[in-house]
Amino acid sequence: MFLFNEILLLLNKMKKTAIIIGSGFSSLASAAYLAKAGIDVSVYEKNESIGGRASRLEHQGFNFDMGPTWYWMPDVFERFFGDFGRKVEEFYKLEKLDPAYQVYFGVKESIHIAGRLDEIIETFEKNEKGAGAKLRSFIKEAESNYDIAIKDLVYKPGDSILELVSLETAKRLPLFFKSISDSVRAQIKNPNLIQILEFPVLFLGAKPSDTPAFYNFMNFADFGYGTFHPMKGMYSVAEGMKNLAQELGVKFFVDSPVEKIIVEDGKAIGVIIHQKEIRADVVLSGADYHHTEQLLDSPYRMYSEKYWSKKVFAPSSLLFYVGFDKKIENVEHHTLFFDVPFADHAKDIYDTPAWPEKPLFYASFPSKTDSFFAPEGKEAGVFLIPIAPGLEDSGTQREKYFDIIIDRLESLTQQEVRSSVLFKKSFCVSDFVSRYNSYKGNAYGLANTLFQTAVFRPKLQSRKVKNLFFTGQLTVPGPGVPPALISGKIVSEKIIKLLKL
Ligand SMILES: Cc1cc2nc3c(=O)[nH]c(=O)nc-3n(C[C@H](O)[C@H](O)[C@H](O)COP(=O)(O)OP(=O)(O)OC[C@H]3O[C@@H](n4cnc5c(N)ncnc54)[C@H](O)[C@@H]3O)c2cc1C
Numbered sequence: 001m002f003l004f005n006e007i008l009l010l011l012n013k014m015k016k017t018a019i020i021i022g023s024g025f026s027s028l029a030s031a032a033y034l035a036k037a038g039i040d041v042s043v044y045e046k047n048e049s050i051g052g053r054a055s056r057l058e059h060q061g062f063n064f065d066m067g068p069t070w071y072w073m074p075d076v077f078e079r080f081f082g083d084f085g086r087k088v089e090e091f092y093k094l095e096k097l098d099p100a101y102q103v104y105f106g107v108k109e110s111i112h113i114a115g116r117l118d119e120i121i122e123t124f125e126k127n128e129k130g131a132g133a134k135l136r137s138f139i140k141e142a143e144s145n146y147d148i149a150i151k152d153l154v155y156k157p158g159d160s161i162l163e164l165v166s167l168e169t170a171k172r173l174p175l176f177f178k179s180i181s182d183s184v185r186a187q188i189k190n191p192n193l194i195q196i197l198e199f200p201v202l203f204l205g206a207k208p209s210d211t212p213a214f215y216n217f218m219n220f221a222d223f224g225y226g227t228f229h230p231m232k233g234m235y236s237v238a239e240g241m242k243n244l245a246q247e248l249g250v251k252f253f254v255d256s257p258v259e260k261i262i263v264e265d266g267k268a269i270g271v272i273i274h275q276k277e278i279r280a281d282v283v284l285s286g287a288d289y290h291h292t293e294q295l296l297d298s299p300y301r302m303y304s305e306k307y308w309s310k311k312v313f314a315p316s317s318l319l320f321y322v323g324f325d326k327k328i329e330n331v332e333h334h335t336l337f338f339d340v341p342f343a344d345h346a347k348d349i350y351d352t353p354a355w356p357e358k359p360l361f362y363a364s365f366p367s368k369t370d371s372f373f374a375p376e377g378k379e380a381g382v383f384l385i386p387i388a389p390g391l392e393d394s395g396t397q398r399e400k401y402f403d404i405i406i407d408r409l410e411s412l413t414q415q416e417v418r419s420s421v422l423f424k425k426s427f428c429v430s431d432f433v434s435r436y437n438s439y440k441g442n443a444y445g446l447a448n449t450l451f452q453t454a455v456f457r458p459k460l461q462s463r464k465v466k467n468l469f470f471t472g473q474l475t476v477p478g479p480g481v482p483p484a485l486i487s488g489k490i491v492s493e494k495i496i497k498l499l500k501l
Contacts, residue, residue: 015038015039015040016038016039016040016281016282016499016501017039017040017041017042017279017280017281017282018034018039018040018041018042018280018281018282018283018284018495019042019044019270019271019278019280019282019283019284020034020041020042020043020044020284020285020286021044021258021271021283021284021285021286021287021292021295022043022044022045022046022052022285022286022287022472023043023045023050023051023052023238023242023252023254023286024051024052024053024054024286024472024473024484025051025052025054025237025238025241025481025484025485025488026286026471026472026473026484026485026487026488026491027043027052027284027286027471027472027488028043028050028051028238028241028242028245028488029080029241029484029485029486029487029488029489029492030284030286030471030487030488030489030491030492030495031043031245031250031488032084032241032244032245032248032250032488033083033488033489033492033493033496034284034492034495034496035245035248035249035250036083036084036248037492037496037501038501039282039495039496039499039501040249041245041249041250041251042250042251042252042253042278042280043245043250043251043252043253044253044256044257044258044271044273044278045252045253045254045255045256046255046256046257046258046287046437047254047255047435048254048255049254050238050239050242050252050254051234051235051238051239051242052067052238052286052436053066053067053068053436053443053444054066054067054068054234054235054237054238054481055067055235055435056233056235057321057425059321059323059423059425060323060422060423061374061375061378062321062323062373062374062375062378062380063232063233063372063373063374063380064321064373064380064382065233065234065235065364065366065382066319066321066427067234067443068234068480068481069233069234069334069364069366069382070203070227070334071094071227071228071229071230071234071237071481072203072221072222072225072227072228072480072482073150073221073225073482074088074094074225074228075150075151075225076150076482076485076486077237077482077485080241080485080489081244083489084244084248086244088240091237091239091240091241091243091244092230092231092232092236092237092239092240093230093231094228094229094230094231095228095229095230095231095369095370096115096226096227096228096229097115097226097227097228097229097332097333097334097369098114098115098116098226099112099113099114099115099332100113100114100115100222100226100227100334101113101227101332101333101334101335101336102331102332102334102335102336103192103195103196103199103335103336103338104335104336104337104338104339104412104413105192105195105338105339106339106412107411107412107414108330108412108413108414110412111123111127111192111196112332113196113222113223115226115227116226117136117139117223117224120135120223121133121135121136124188124193127190127192127193128188128189128190128193131187131188131190131193134187134188135188135223138184138187138197138216138219139219139220139223139224141216142216142217142218142219142220142223142224143217143220143224145172145175145214145215145216145217145220146217146220146221146224148166148168148169148172148217149214149215149217150217150221150482153169153454153477154476154477154483154486155486155489155490156454156476156490157460157476157490157491157493157494158454158455158456158457158459158460158475158476158477159455159459160455161454161455163454163455164454164455172214174213175212175213175214175216176212176213176214176450177212177450178212178213179208179209179210179211179212179213180198180201180208180211180212180213180215180216181198181207181208181209181211182209182213183213183216184197184198184208192338195338195342197219198342199222199336199338200218200219200221200222201215201216201218202386203218203444203479203480204218204314204447204448204478204479204480205312205313205314205315205444205445205446205447205448205478205479206312206314206350206447206448206449207346207349207350210312210350210447210449211448211449212450212453215448227334229333229366229369229370231370231372232370232372233366233370233372233373234481237481253273256273256274257273258271258272258273258285258287258295259271259272259273259274259275259295260272260295260296261283261285261292261295261296261465261468262277262279263296263297263300263465263468266464266465266466267465267466267467268282268283268462268465268466268467268468269467270283271283271295281467281499282467282468282469282495282498282499283467283468283469284468284469284470284471284491284495285468285469285470285471285472286470286471286472286488287436287437287472288436288437288438288439288442288445288472288474289303289439289446289458289470289472289474289475290303290308290439290474291437291438291439292470296465296468299464300462300464300465301464302458302459302462302463302464303458308439311446311452312350312446312447312449312452313389313439313440313442313445313446313447314389314442314443314444314445314446314447314473314479315349315386315387315388315389315442315443315444316386316387316388316389316390316391316428316429316432316438316440316441316442316443317384317385317386317387317427317428317432317443318384318385318387318393318398318401318426318427318428319382319383319384319385319426319427319428320381320382320383320402320405320424320425320426320427321380321381321382321424321425321426321427322380322381322382322383322421322423322424322425323374323378323379323380323421323422323423323424324374324378324379324380324381324417324420324421324422325378325420325421325422326377326378326379326417326420327377327378327379328365328379328381328413328415328417329413329415330413330414330415331363331365331368331409331413332365332368333364333365333366333368333369334362334363334364335362335363335364335365336360336361336362336363337360337361337362337363337405337408337409337412338360339360339408339412340358340359340360341358342360344356344357344358345358345359345360345386348387348388349386349387349388350388353388353389353390353391354388354391355387355391355397355401356385356387359385359386359387359401359404359405360385360386361383361384361385361405361408362383362384363381363382363383363384363405363409364381364382364384365379365380365381365382366380366382367379367380378422383405385401385405386443387428387429389429389439389440389441389442389443390429390440390441391429391441392429393428393429393430393441398426398428402424402426406418406421428441429441439474444473444479444480445472445473445474445478445479446458446473446474446478446479447478447479448477448478448479452478453478454476454477457474457475457476457477457478458470458474458475459475460475460476460487460490460491460494461491461494467498469491469494469495470491471484471487471488471491472484472487473487475487475491476490
């Protein structure tokens, strides 16, 4: 028995070790894959809880997902848990939303997007003669792009342009050189339907006019697979992934901000947390890429300030988490307010950064579906206005925009809600910086424009420091929760290869 314990101890000592910085979805995914490969993994998160952008806010009996609220691409989550011989439903419960969402275009003028494609086609036909058939063929093309992109291309590490070259991508070459905006407008004329078809690519962080038409696979994610709600919210997905990782032996440490990555002889050998040195064979960071490089002495950084300043970042956001003392009428779980032209707002986000005059906004009322979010008879509302990263976000500015969205909500949905606001909490650019160490307070990373896709994105592996890796929304494949899971997988494969396991 004594000998057996000694051998176990020795084997444990010989185990390769990995430190993971941050506990967002990409870190959680990579933690699970590395542990499965036999690596001793420790995750260090600066905040009080895990989940990164998907933090949960609890207040006066209300709950709010602070970041992501749309659960799209269920196949990516199934594939993740499937890699461990497990099923999604062992970790959290999913509900398909029907209607998936509602889009307002004017006072009491809105379109409901159903949970089934056939019904969406009928809606399109009702709004524009002939648009139903056009939508059907558009979604068919989107589905075939989805099969190529999400089932294959996005799982490539972005090391070489050759990863993108195949017979299938060659056939679709023109789709990389025209925008999704042009491709939608060539088929659909009704401005409301155009806005609906341009909405999904906003998740990729750039303007539809700057996003290649190939990315219409997001439309298949939207209309083909549909929108799901994980019961108790997106944080429950992060918790599920953490539970899986813990079962595999991963250790989690919160309130543990990494202050420095230690490099010796050109190799990452550990980190400093609370002035204490912690060593490992490999360091992987899921924190924002730019911030991670600040944890290195400048000769070890791959990308200069100039490099980052020239990149197209996904927007930041002004968010409000609001507890209402009554149920809100005429809105769905996900409701988009597209009653003003997007072009002007997009200019303020991407071209000449400024607070928008007439912002589009999004609202989520998860308590419509899930009683976890609000006490009985009350409603939890999350409001999001996309804005340019780096803007000043004073308290008066936030108040001004709260008034704007409440006025618009009241007039578009024809009801009084202001007197029912029990509390509101806001979150904006400076909070993204202080809570997540986010570059210029970006909300969801580096946009997926053509020249910020795959091989053109910041690398998963440092070229200047051995055994240092990166994952998450600023590297491959891009912004969003499903891409974060994929990023965690592909970086783990690189690490496992390096450690020859
Ligand atoms: C408001 C908002 C709405 C969104 N909506 C959606 C949506 O509906 N659907 C969707 O799919 N995606 C959505 N996204 C995008 C999605 O949430 C992100 O792309 C994804 O969660 C990013 O995961 P990540 O692992 O890359 O990084 P993060 O979640 O940012 O995780 C990085 C972690 O690193 C930690 N960290 C930073 N510095 C340090 C340090 N020095 N030491 C230790 N830890 C550190 C941070 O605290 C954080 O926990 C949204 C994002 C936001 C902000």
